[in-house]
Amino acid sequence: MSGSSPNTAGADAPVVRELQPALSFPPELLLKAQGPSLGLRAAIFDVDGVLTDGRIYLSAEGEEFKAFATLDGHGMKLLAQGGIVPIVITGRDSPAVRRRVADLGLPHAVYGARNKLAAAQPLLDQLGLRWDQVAVIGDDWPDLPLMVRAGFACAPAQAHAEVQAVAHHVTAAAGGHGAAREFCDLLLMAAGQYARLLHGHLETLDGSGH
Template identity: 50%
Template sequence: MDTIDLLTRAKAIRLAIFDVDGVLTDGRLYLLPDGSEFKTFHTLDGQGIKMLIRSGVTTAIISGRHSTAVAQRATALGIHHLYLGHEDKLIVLDELLHKLQLSPEQVAHLGDDLPDLPIIRRVGLGIAVANADAFVRQHAHGVTQARGGEGAAREYCELIMRAQGTLNAAQAAYL
């Protein structure tokens, strides 16, 4: 995933956006008899997001589904902006660009399916997870080696941090 073009694009990123189902999770929906659901998240992804936030990059989640589990996970990780139940993700992107006074080139998005494609095509760094829909992978700037829910978000975070020169310091803090 580390090509010169990706690193150049990643250097300008000030806002990193994440989809949830298929990106921060493996894409499976676990529905319980009472109508509630549960999701599983990978700790590698969570640590990557925390490091990215500490490096000074603003974070957001945009998901088409409402989920208490996602809201709890976002709070635990310190995600700055949370948008649940938004199927038209470009509306949310425009709101974030305006609110944060950013250009599309300063934004990255990690996605996996067709609802993510408009943002992936519009932002400065659009990344698809390894098991994303083939059409989405074809239009992304890059594709992670890891699958969604299995470390893809960590790769995405580390790419941005590597490009911005903050990854080594973030890792060294654990030595």
């Protein structure tokens, strides 16, 4: 029987529903999260109490273990894709933290920083940034020198009272349980990048871990 068959190309292609962001923040908070310069370019993360719940697990041999939230890791990767440089500065040093930072592909990190301000300044100089272009999330007193200088300061829900007092925003989530992701989402939304990155995830996923 002659004749061509109907063109069925694309007949099995999935229908992608239009997606609008479900997450929102108050307009006044979004304005604060832009920083005084109306454009934050880097974000500094503490580890213990921010990327973890602050507890330290030790084996009988002294090996240190930490638990990290995948939500936070993906948020930090999204932050970089949105043009905001993630920086990790931690007062402790451990193979677990170094492995986590390496797995996330974060090029800027300082470990075992007794003085976090002294550790941060060379990195900002290297990146050509002023403090008013930097956001910080921390949970305890060693983070205070960074937070009082930053353009935007954030604290997890369980942070010390003095840290919460200087923060522009205290997250609903606790450290190690999504606080860093809330921080990332807020910065991305304030920068006008959140919706773009969300829609980009509907088009293609690289399958990489977080």
